[in-house]
Amino acid sequence: MIEGGRLQAEVAHHFNVSQSVISRLRHRYNETGAVAERPRSGRPRSITPAEDRFLTISARREPFSTCRMLWERLINAADINISIETVRRRLGEVHLASRRPLRRVPLTPEHKRQRLQWGTEHVHWQEKWNAVLFSR
The missing domain is CATH 1.10.10 (Arc Repressor Mutant, subunit A)
Structure with a gap:
C-alpha cells in the first residue's frame, strides 16, 4: 500500500494499528527485504x-x-x-490459575436458611454462648 502511494497514517488506520508499527515494518522491509520477525534471544519455549x-x-x-x-x-x-x-x-x-479441590460439601440454600434460623433462635443464649459470635 505504501509503495502504491498511500501514507503511513492511512495504512495504519486501515489495519487499525499505530503509525509507528507501519514505520518499523517499512524500515525492516527496506533493511532485510522481509517483514518477518527476526530470531529472538533467549531460551526457546519448551511446549508448542x-x-x-x-x-x-x-x-x-x-x-x-x-x-x-x-x-x-x-x-x-x-x-x-x-x-x-x-x-x-x-x-x-492466559489468566488462569489452578485451584485446589473443595475439602467440604458446599452448603445448599436450604442449609443456609436452616443455619440462619438456628442462629436467630439462639442469639439470646447469654450464659453458654458468651464467647460465640453470631453473624449473617
Whole structure:
C-alpha cells in the first residue's frame, strides 16, 4: 500500500494499528527485504502452541484441577518433559490459575436458611454462648 502511494497514517488506520508499527515494518522491509520477525534471544519455549491450548482447554473444562493434575495429563498426552512451574506460567499467561479441590460439601440454600434460623433462635443464649459470635 505504501509503495502504491498511500501514507503511513492511512495504512495504519486501515489495519487499525499505530503509525509507528507501519514505520518499523517499512524500515525492516527496506533493511532485510522481509517483514518477518527476526530470531529472538533467549531460551526457546519448551511446549508448542498446541500443547498450550491443550493445557488451557483442560484447565477450563475442569476448573478445580491442580497444576500437578494438569501436568500429569500433559505429560501423558504429549510425552514431553516439563516442570510444573512451566504449567503454572502457561496458565498465568492466559489468566488462569489452578485451584485446589473443595475439602467440604458446599452448603445448599436450604442449609443456609436452616443455619440462619438456628442462629436467630439462639442469639439470646447469654450464659453458654458468651464467647460465640453470631453473624449473617
